[in-house]
Amino acid sequence: TQLLEQSPQFLSIQEGENLTVYCNSSSVFSSLQWYRQEPGEGPVLLVTVVTGGEVKKLKRLTFQFGDARKDSSLHITAAQPGDTGLYLCAGAGAGSYQLTFGKGTKLSVIP
Amino acid sequence: GAGVSQSPRYKVTKRGQDVALRCDPISGHVSLYWYRQALGQGPEFLTYFNYEAQQDKSGLPNDRFSAERPEGSISTLTIQRTEQRDSAMYRCASSLAETGGWYEKLFFGSGTQLSVL
Numbered sequence: 104t105q106l107l108e109q110s111p112q113f114l115s116i117q118e119g120e121n122l123t124v125y126c127n128s129s130s131v132f133s134s135l136q137w138y139r140q141e142p143g144e145g146p147v148l149l150v151t152v153v154t155g156g157e158v159k160k161l162k163r164l165t166f167q168f169g170d171a172r173k174d175s176s177l178h179i180t181a182a183q184p185g186d187t188g189l190y191l192c193a194g195a196g197a198g199s200y201q202l203t204f205g206k207g208t209k210l211s212v213i214p
Numbered sequence: 215g216a217g218v219s220q221s222p223r224y225k226v227t228k229r230g231q232d233v234a235l236r237c238d239p240i241s242g243h244v245s246l247y248w249y250r251q252a253l254g255q256g257p258e259f260l261t262y263f264n265y266e267a268q269q270d271k272s273g274l275p276n277d278r279f280s281a282e283r284p285e286g287s288i289s290t291l292t293i294q295r296t297e298q299r300d301s302a303m304y305r306c307a308s309s310l311a312e313t314g315g316w317y318e319k320l321f322f323g324s325g326t327q328l329s330v331l
Contacts, residue, residue, distance in 0.1 A: 107256075145218070145305055145322025146257065191256045195318075200247075200270045202320070204256030 106130070107194055107205035115211040119181050124208040126192035127174045133197045135168055135175045140189040140207070182212045216240075218323035220306050226329045227296055235291045235326045237306030245318065247307040248281055248291050251325070257305055263289060296330045303327050 110125045126135070134153040138146035150159050152168035152175060159166045163186075165178040179186055189209050193202040219238040227233050239246050245264055249257035259273040265286040274280070278296075283289040293300055304327075307320040 143324065145307070145324055147322070148319055151319070189254075193256070200245075200262040201259040201273070202257075204258070206255050209254070 107192055107203055109190075109192060109205035109208050111208060112206065113209050113211075115213065116182055118183060118212055118214050121178070121180050122182055122210070123176055123178045124190055124210070125174070125176050126205055128194060129173065130194070130196075131172050132194035133172075133199075134195050135172070136193045136195075136202070137166055137175070137177055138191040138193060140191060146189075146191055179210075182210075184212045184214050186210060187212050218306055218308050218321050220304075220323040220326050222326060223324065224327045224329075226331065228331050229297060230295055232292065232294045233296055233328065235293075235304050235328070237289045237291070237308075237323060239287065239289070239306070239308030240310075240321055243308035243310050243321070244286075245309045245311055246283055246289050247309075247320065248289070249305045249307060249322075251303045251305055253303075257322075260291070260304075293328075296328075298330050301328055301330045 107128045116122055134151055136151045137149045139149055140146040150166045155170045155172045157168045163180045167176050189207045191204050191207045193204045195202055221236045247262050248260040251257040261281045262270040263283040266283050278294045281291045303325045305322050305325040307322045309318040309320050311318045
């Protein structure tokens, strides 16, 4: 069974601060995705990373896939209240239909 | 519709009753997934359809759970003889890709919140 551990589980920061959340596994994934979920809604895909060492930027969000494709991080620069939500990482094995999700990091950005 | 539609939005039932949860994927999306999400947790895979074929049902907890997608569009997840432990948010997701795999972009519905009393 492939497991993804996310840390921290909860994070509360002031507007304007930077933060990094982590997604770690002992398993190798063919790809890893990051989602953001708001209360009452389904997860919304932010990014997919597929190459070890890959870095992708989406405005103030920077995503990195570990060289060994076992871990990933999400860095947010100058957090805003609109960034508040549950951030989920999800990994897919080679040729697998299943996405394995982590338990998520619940981020609160205080104005 | 514009997104994945699920109904009902909320379902309260008594222990032992059967329930049917409906998912209407984005038009043209070939792949359809069912996930279950506990409060404050990430989604847990239940089953996957490619068109009308159920390709993977390894995540279904037991034989009380079943799913179908007879015409390759709308899908129904049925739980028989519901138990309190079945209470959760049940989410459907669809994607355009014809085969499962790492390149898929999943679009999730808002889910059906099931409460078994």
